[in-house]
Amino acid sequence: MNSDQTRKAQEDRDYDPLSQTRVSHRRVDGIHASEPSRPSPRRAADPYLLRRGRIYYFRKRLPKVISENCCRTFLRLSLRTPLLSEAMSRSARVFAAYQRAETRVMTGHESATSHPKPFSPS
Incomplete structure (x- = not known):
């Protein structure tokens, strides 16, 4: 598997089709936990x-x-x-x-x- 295929496989694993968000993986007390990552805000809450x-x-x-x-x-x-x-x-x-x-x-x-x-x- 080349680096592009590896990256694509990793992206596929990190995508949650139900919530349509990326999932970040981390370890909590030695246990592998997954949680949806927060989407970054794309626009200001107030235009000014x-x-x-x-x-x-x-x-x-x-x-x-x-x-x-x-x-x-x-x-x-x-x-x-x-x-x-x-x-x-x-x-x-x-x-x-x-x-x-x-x-x-x-x-x-x-x-x-x-x-x-x-x-x-x-």
């Missing part, structure tokens, strides 16, 4: 969440009208938490505040270069 290291950030592309005036393409704020559930909650609050501010700017009630009060996430 970004994780750098342990900390989550809110990141949203700015509209052209605003980005041309303030020289930034994205708004990025630290949510100051390593917890996903807390980050999602804070991201929702930041997004709501962002939408209110964007509406004011777009309707002409405020200039795009004025600086609102800093965000404090808690």
